[in-house]
Structure formats: structure tokens, C-alpha cells
Amino acid sequence: MSDNPHTLDLFFGLNGEDGKPPAELTHAVRAAVAAQLREAAKAVAAAKVFTGKAPDTQLDLAATEVIGALRRAMADLSIPQLLASGWSKYAALSKYADARAYPSDTTYVEPFFEQTLTSTHHPFVELRLGGVPTGKVEFAVEVAVTFEEVSLSIRGGRIMSARPGKASASGTIKCEDRQVIERKLGELTLPGEIPFTSGIPLPARIGV
Numbered sequence: 001m002s003d004n005p006h007t008l009d010l011f012f013g014l015n016g017e018d019g020k021p022p023a024e025l026t027h028a029v030r031a032a033v034a035a036q037l038r039e040a041a042k043a044v045a046a047a048k049v050f051t052g053k054a055p056d057t058q059l060d061l062a063a064t065e066v067i068g069a070l071r072r073a074m075a076d077l078s079i080p081q082l083l084a085s086g087w088s089k090y091a092a093l094s095k096y097a098d099a100r101a102y103p104s105d106t107t108y109v110e111p112f113f114e115q116t117l118t119s120t121h122h123p124f125v126e127l128r129l130g131g132v133p134t135g136k137v138e139f140a141v142e143v144a145v146t147f148e149e150v151s152l153s154i155r156g157g158r159i160m161s162a163r164p165g166k167a168s169a170s171g172t173i174k175c176e177d178r179q180v181i182e183r184k185l186g187e188l189t190l191p192g193e194i195p196f197t198s199g200i201p202l203p204a205r206i207g208v
Contacts, residue, residue: 006190008141009074012173012183014067021067028175029070029137030063035176036127036135062127066137069125074141077121079169080162080190082143084200086117087152087159097157097204104156116146143171145188158199164190 014021087093093110096102124138149165169188173181 006078006080007075008077008079008143008171009071011079011143011169011171011185012074012141012181014071014074021071022181024180025067025173025175026063028178028180029066030059032137032176033062033066033127034059036137039135066125066127070123070139073123079143079145079188080194082119083117083145083162083194084159084196086119087162088200088202093152093154093159093202094204096154097202099157102154102157107153107155107160109151109153111149111151112147113149114147115150116144118142118144138176140174140177141171143169145169154202156199157202159196159202160199161196162194163192164194 009015014025016022020026096108096110102108119142121141122138123141124136126136127134145167146169147164147167150167151163152159153161153163167188167190168184168186170184171182172179
């Protein structure tokens, strides 16, 4: 696993130490693909294309392609991005969207202590055989990051940067509601400052 697992594929070690995905993920995805094929074979239109009894080599290939698609989706998600999304929804920060109370020419610093942010994602990979949709393999990915302390710089109703202190992280991946991977890091290595180039907009308080 990378010392700086800033993207979710690295955080969960989807590339494996030997370049292969974790065995537990491969087995779960393979079983999910086989189950989807069995269900699709019950449909008359799909049954004309395949029998639902795919050879082991085809199941292995399909599982590899599904995991590849999952890895690509996870590589596009970074922990700093998830943190920014979580902070943008934090009710305590919505006050900074009020330009009258917090003018845009001033930078405000908001500190937090013992804060945990949780982000959940539901990627899926569609299966097709012979151009015919045969179902999809669904995943649930959850990541939680706990900070001993963190300071956010806010300007013009946007979070412009974060300065995190010590942080720890944990996460799980489920395939078709079955948990297949769990990861925990006693200390997560993050940059001393995380800049958000265009800023993360804060929604105004409802009713204001």
C-alpha cells in the first residue's frame, strides 16, 4: 500500500502488492458476475445470445474487466476531494455563505477538533454480452477520516484550503451487499495544506 494513499484505489490497495487485485475482491466479483449471468439467462431475449453457463475463463475475464472498471472509478476519487465534499455540506460552515456578514474580501479561518467525515459512493459496472445488457455489478464504498484537528480557510463563501493535523482513516468495500475489503490506517499522511483551486462553494442556510 502507498505511503500516501490519496486516491481510493491506492487506499484500498486494489492494485495489490503483486499488481493483482485482492483475492477476496476477485472472488466476490466473479460470483456476482456468475449470478448476473444466471439471472439474465432467464430472460428470453438474453437467452438467445448465451446460455448463462459461461466457461471459467470467461468468468475470470469478465471479473478482471469489472475490477478494472472499479479501479478506474476509484482512481478518479481522491481523499482530499472527498474531504472537500464533506466539509461543503457541514452545517456549521453555511454561515460563511452570507456575504453581508462575511465579506468576500476577507479570509476566515475555522478550526475543528476531533472531527470525522464520512463519504459513501455507489459505483457499478454494467455487464453486456453480444451487445445485450445482462445486468450490473454494484459496489458500496465508504471512507471515514477522523482529524485530531483541522483548520479551513474560507473566502467569498468558498473553502479555499485546509490545514489538517493528525488524521486516521478507515474504509470498506461491499460487492452486492457483501463486505469484501476493510482497510484501516492508524495515521493518514496528508499534505500540510490542501488547496482547493477554485474553492468549494458553501450552500446558504435554508431560510436565510
